[in-house]
Structures are given as structure tokens and as C-alpha cells.
Amino acid sequence: MILIVAEKRSVAQAIARYLGGTYKVEKIYGVSAYRFLYGNREAVALGLSGHIMDYDFTARQNVWSWLPPEELFKTSPILVLREEAIKYVRALRSLARKAEEVYLALDADSEGEAISYEVALVVRLVNKNVKIYRVRFNAVTYKDIKIAFQNPTKLDLKQVEKVFSRMQIDLTLGAVFTRFLTLTVRDLLEKGQFLSYGPCQTPVLGIVVTRELQRRNFKPEKYYVIKAVVEIRGYKIEMSADVRFKTRKEAEAVATTIKRGVVKAAIYRPHYIQPPEPLETVELERRASRWLGINSKKTLDIAEELYRAGYISYPRTETTIYPPTLNLREILQELIRGEHSRYVEELLLRGFRPTRGDSDDGAHPPIYPTKGATKSEIYKTFGKIGDNAWAIYDFVVRHFLATLSPPAQVEKQKIVVDFGKIQLEVEGQRTIDEGYWRIYPWERQSDRPLPRVYVGDEVHAIKVEVVERETEPPPPMSESELLALMKKYGIGTDATMQDHIYTNIKRGYMKLQKGKCIPTKLGETLAITLFQYTPELIEPTVRARIERAIQGIVKNGISPNRLIQEIKSEFEKYYNDLKKHRDEIRRALETVLNSKARERSGTY
DNA sequence: GCAAGGTC
Numbered sequence: 354m355i356l357i358v359a360e361k362r363s364v365a366q367a368i369a370r371y372l373g374g375t376y377k378v379e380k381i382y383g384v385s386a387y388r389f390l391y392g393n394r395e396a397v398a399l400g401l402s403g404h405i406m407d408y409d410f411t412a413r414q415n416v417w418s419w420l421p422p423e424e425l426f427k428t429s430p431i432l433v434l435r436e437e438a439i440k441y442v443r444a445l446r447s448l449a450r451k452a453e454e455v456y457l458a459l460d461a462d463s464e465g466e467a468i469s470y471e472v473a474l475v476v477r478l479v480n481k482n483v484k485i486y487r488v489r490f491n492a493v494t495y496k497d498i499k500i501a502f503q504n505p506t507k508l509d510l511k512q513v514e515k516v517f518s519r520m521q522i523d524l525t526l527g528a529v530f531t532r533f534l535t536l537t538v539r540d541l542l543e544k545g546q547f548l549s550y551g552p553c554q555t556p557v558l559g560i561v562v563t564r565e566l567q568r569r570n571f572k573p574e575k576y577y578v579i580k581a582v583v584e585i586r587g588y589k590i591e592m593s594a595d596v597r598f599k600t601r602k603e604a605e606a607v608a609t610t611i612k613r614g615v616v617k618a619a620i621y622r623p624h625y626i627q628p629p630e631p632l633e634t635v636e637l638e639r640r641a642s643r644w645l646g647i648n649s650k651k652t653l654d655i656a657e658e659l660y661r662a663g664y665i666s667y668p669r670t671e672t673t674i675y676p677p678t679l680n681l682r683e684i685l686q687e688l689i690r691g692e693h694s695r696y697v698e699e700l701l702l703r704g705f706r707p708t709r710g711d712s713d714d715g716a717h718p719p720i721y722p723t724k725g726a727t728k729s730e731i732y733k734t735f736g737k738i739g740d741n742a743w744a745i746y747d748f749v750v751r752h753f754l755a756t757l758s759p760p761a762q763v764e765k766q767k768i769v770v771d772f773g774k775i776q777l778e779v780e781g782q783r784t785i786d787e788g789y790w791r792i793y794p795w796e797r798q799s800d801r802p803l804p805r806v807y808v809g810d811e812v813h814a815i816k817v818e819v820v821e822r823e824t825e826p827p828p829p830m831s832e833s834e835l836l837a838l839m840k841k842y843g844i845g846t847d848a849t850m851q852d853h854i855y856t857n858i859k860r861g862y863m864k865l866q867k868g869k870c871i872p873t874k875l876g877e878t879l880a881i882t883l884f885q886y887t888p889e890l891i892e893p894t895v896r897a898r899i900e901r902a903i904q905g906i907v908k909n910g911i912s913p914n915r916l917i918q919e920i921k922s923e924f925e926k927y928y929n930d931l932k933k934h935r936d937e938i939r940r941a942l943e944t945v946l947n948s949k950a951r952e953r954s955g956t957y
Numbered sequence: 958g959c960a961a962g963g964t965c
Contacts, residue, residue, distance in 0.1 A: 360963075360964075361963090361964065361965090362964095362965090401963090401964080402963080402964045402965055403962080403963030403964035403965090404962070404963050404964080407962095408960095410959090415958085415959090417958075417959080422959095425959095437965095438964095459963095460963085462963095464962060464963050465963085467962090467963085468963070516962080516963095519960095519961075519962080520960085520961070520962075522960090522961095523960040523961050523962085524959075524960055524961080525959095525960090526959095526960075527959050527960030527961080528959045528960075529959085530959085531958085531959040531960080532958095532959060535958085535959080545958075546958095547958060547959070549958095549959065549960080550959080550960085551959085551960045551961070552960075552961080553960080553961065554960080554961090657964090657965080661965080669963090669964090845961080845962090846961085846962070846963095848962075848963070848964085849961065849962065849963090852961080852962095853961085856960095
């Protein structure tokens with residue numbers, strides 16, 4: 354018998370379908386397994402649910418009050434089976450005993466490599482002589498799967514070492530600093546409450562708090578601008594000078610000279626606005642937060658439901674290029690059943706060319722609809738979450754259609770008038786062809802057209818005024834901007850970025866209000882304290898530094914143990930810095946934790 | 958009870 358192990362149920366099922374044609378579903382310890390004939394041999398495809406192993410410290414080391422946190426720098430966590438994966442491990446063992454060959458068909462990324470290794474460990478324990486192969490495919494399509502199984506390879510142990518190193522580093526740093534912070538203010542915390550640190554969650558908090566402080570410390574400055582209504586060829590046009598004056602006096606001195614002028618530039622230039630690139634997870638989350646008012650965690654949860662019900666493709670991806678094996682025409686034909694049938698038919702008739710981004714994660718395609726559906730069908734299928742399910746589904750459909758649509762075409766307009774001492778200008782825009790805006794209204798730009806004037810036209814000012822303005826603080830950090838910054842700094846992955854925001858909310862460090870991230874007093878104090886004594890722990894580049902370091906295991910053959918040791922000793926220094934200021938840290942946190950305690954008991 | 962990464 355041939356055993357095939359996939360990272361998720363849907364992939365195991367697809368493999369059975371593509372390699373076997375037909376298959377039978379069977380439940381083993383509650384886990385779906387797909388039996389089929391591969392050529393003339395019996396085969397079973399088993400789908401896991403991600404990792405089956407994890408790192409942990411020993412039971413003794415996990416008694417927080419007994420072990421000084423810094424002791425964790427001196428040991429290494431051990432690899433253990435995950436309790437929540439026990440049924441998968443049982444199914445795996447039972448099938449592996451009877452297998453002659455095992456194919457590790459996990460995702461083609463480093464996590465998939467690590468999970469492959471975990472599977473191999475379990476398999477070897479129950480079947481010493483079984484042959485184990487690794488197969489890699491970049492898309493779950495007939496062609497990719499077929500080719501992958503004809504070209505089995507070996508495990509890439511460097512990738513495995515990299516992932517296991519990150520797990521150990523993250524757990525050690527997380528545990529040491531979480532326990533230190535918690536134990537420092539232990540008596541001030543509620544039952545079950547703790548103060549966490551993590552190399553992703555904490556820099557996220559740092560970004561949000563930094564913005565909040567910039568806003569609070571912002572000193573607005575007055576400045577003065579010149580606005581005017583002028584007449585050209587009988588048209589009345591509002592114009593302004595692209596100059597900020599420090600005082601009203603200076604501005605007025607210039608304003609009084611504005612009488613007669615001449616058109617220096619009159620530009621009417623066609624401009625194309627390209628439709629969006631194929632959809633990846635973080636863009637879905639950002640756009641849903643901005644345009645649909647659904648936060649990133651909820652968006653991913655709903656996308657997951659839509660995926661499981663077969664309406665959209667796998668929602669965790671960083672890829673923005675449609676794979677050549679994806680039949681876009683077929684998807685369009687399927688979408689005729691949905692709410693945009695006329696638009697879809699038009700696309701099919703007129704022909705289309707997809708947009709293309711520049712990233713390919715090697716494991717999953719961009720997010721696209723896999724089934725056409727009407728609004729009422731989605732509402733019926735998703736019951737209570739119908740509203741949001743429809744919003745997200747319809748967004749994915751529209752985004753997909755947009756990527757196949759023509760660009761919008763506008764005329765960019767600009768008039769510049771020379772008044773001798775100063776130039777006034779105005780910009781305008783007129784839509785020539787709506788293009789993809791018809792299906793993607795969120796990017797639609799409104800018209801503010803200018804009349805046609807010509808270089809050399811005479812101009813005279815009808816009204817000139819000096820307007821007082823104030824410089825403005827940066828806006829509160831929106832969830833959408835935060836996600837973009839996390840991506841820029843390499844904090845988290847497509848699948849986890851929303852988790853790191855949510856962790857901060859769960860810990861009481863920040864809130865999400867109307868798409869804006871607002872730090873709480875506790876979050877603010879924690880961040881400020883860390884910035885003060887150990888900025889290295891909270892600056893946004895921490896994560897990228899760790900990622901770069903572990904990448905050295907793959908790229909430069911650096912020994913994982915040496916690398917882990919180096920990182921641990923670096924962070925041990927930060928730990929000692931923090932420890933020196935234990936009293937100050939306690940005093941700072943005391944004020945916010947105490948006020949919370951007072952609020953609870955109702956005494957002030 | 959700590960993290961971040963898979964996945965449900």
C-alpha cells in the first residue's frame with residue numbers, strides 16, 4: 354500500500370481524485386482518508402491539519418514561579434507531539450504500519466518541509482523499513498500533482514532545521530520575557546492574566562504606540578496659502594498657489610500682486626489606471642478592513658469558511674500571479690451563475706488578459722472564486738454570518754473580475770497660470786472609459802473636470818484670498834496601514850498577521866475601533882517601558898533580523914545550534930538590561946494596573 | 958499560563 358500524507362484535507366482529496374480518478378472516503382480515528390488505485394496499487398491519501406509536533410519545556414521548567422526565567426536561556430525546549438493533533442497521529446501510525454511507501458505531499462514551503470519531517474519521525478517509529486519520498490507541487494491541479502508524483506525527491510533538511518530553529522527561538526524569547534514581565538507585577542494582575550512578549554506581537558504594539566505618541570506630541574503650526582478665483586476664456590476657475598507662507602503678511606504681500614496673468618501650461622493628458630493585481634491574503638484583509646468595514650481576523654475566518662464550502666480558493670497565500678495551469682475562462686463560465694453574469698458574459702465575449710503581480714510563494718495560487726453563487730444562496734448557506742460571507746465572497750468575485758478587466762482611462766488635466774510674482778495652478782480629471790471601475794467601485798475616482806484653455810490665454814483674477822491653515826498630525830494607525838507596515842517589516846506571514854493584531858487586543862494592549870488601532874493605557878505603558886530600557890526587543894526590525902539569521906541555515910550552511918545559541922546570548926543581554934530596571938518597570942506598570950484594579954473594585 | 962507557524 355502507498356500512503357500519501359498532505360497538509361490539509363482538501364489536498365488529500367484532490368490527490369486521490371487526480372491520481373485515482375475515483376476514490377472512497379474512510380474515517381480513521383475521525384480523520385478523513387481517501388482510498389484509491391494508483392495504477393494497479395492500493396493507495397491512501399491522508400490529510401493533516403498543519404503541524405503535528407511542537408516545542409515545549411519540561412513540566413518542571415513550566416512552573417513559572419519556581420524557575421527564574423533566565424534559566425530558559427540555558428536549556429533547549431524539546432519536540433513533543435501536539436495534543437490537538439493526536440487523532441491525526443493515530444491515523445498516521447495505523448496507516449503507516451501497513452505502508453510500503455510513504456509520499457510526503459505537504460505544501461511546497463519550509464513549513465511543509467518541517468511538517469514532512471514530523472510525519473517521517475512518526476512513520477519511522479512504527480515502520481522501520483518503509484521507503485519515504487517527498488513530492489513537491491506548486492498548485493493543486495491535475496497536471497502539477499501528476500508531475501510531482503512522477504518526480505519524487507528527498508526532504509530538504511536545511512529547511513527543516515530553519516523552521517525548528519525559529520520555533521525554539523520564538524518559544525524561548527516569548528517564555529523568558531513573558532514570564533519576566535508577568536512575575537514582575539504578578540500581585541497586580543487579575544487571575545489568569547499575564548503580560549506577554551513576542552517577536553511579532555510586541556513590535557506590532559510598538560508601531561501602534563509610536564504613532565499614537567506622534568499624534569499626541571504633535572504641535573500644529575499655522576501656515577497661509579493663497580486661493581483665487583480667476584477667469585479664463587469666460588470660465589471661472591478656482592486655483593491656488595503651491596506655496597506655504599509662514600505669516601499672513603508675507604502671503605498678503607504676494608496676494609495683492611495677483612491681477613493679470615497668462616496661461617503658462619494647459620495639460621490634458623490621457624492616463625490609464627490599471628486594475629488590481631491578483632488577490633493575496635494581506636491585500637484581502639486590508640481592503641476588507643478599509644472598504645467593507647470587516648476586520649482582518651474576521652475576514653480570514655470568513656474566507657476560511659467560504660473556502661471550506663467550496664466558494665473560493667485557499668485563502669492563505671502570498672501569490673499574485675495566476676498559475677498557467679489555472680483555467681480562467683472556466684472560472685468565468687462558472688461565475689455566470691452568480692450576480693454579475695452580464696459583466697462576465699461581456700468579458701468572455703470581448704476577451705481578457707489578467708493582471709500580474711510579482712510574488713509567488715510557490716505553494717498556493719492567488720485567491721479566486723471557485724463557484725458562482727447568488728446572494729440568496731450565500732445567505733442561505735452561511736446563516737448567521739451571511740452578511741459578512743456575502744460581502745467577502747462578492748469582493749473576491751469582483752476583485753477576480755477586475756484583474757481580467759481593461760484599465761480605467763481618464764484625462765489628467767492641469768492648468769498653470771503665471772502672475773509674475775507667483776504661479777497659481779489647478780488639477781482636474783475627466784473619465785474617458787470606466788474600465789474595471791464598473792465592477793470594482795471602491796477604486797472609482799470622481800470627475801472634477803476643467804474647461805479647455807490654451808497656453809497664452811489671458812487670465813484675470815476675480816477674487817484673491819489668503820487662507821489660514823494648520824499642519825495636521827498623522828492620522829491614527831488604521832488596521833490597513835498596520836498590515837502594510839507589518840508586511841514591509843516582515844512581521845508575521847500571510848496567515849498570521851491578523852493573529853498578531855488580535856493577540857494585542859486579547860492581551861488588552863490595544864483596541865480596534867472603526868478600522869483604527871488605539872493602544873490602551875496598559876499597551877502604551879508596556880511599549881514605552883520596553884522602548885526605554887530595551888528598544889531592541891520592540892523595534893519593528895526585530896522579526897526581520899531573526900528571519901534573516903535563520904535563513905543563514907539554508908543559504909550559508911550555518912549550524913542551527915550555534916545560531917540559536919548566538920541569538921539567545923544576544924537576547925540574554927537585553928534581558929539583563931531589563932532586569933536591572935525591574936523596580937522602575939514595576940512602578941510604571943503599577944499605575945495602569947492599579948487603576949484597573951481600582952476600577953474593578955469600584956473605589957477611587 | 959509563555960511564541961509563531963501550520964491548520965479546523
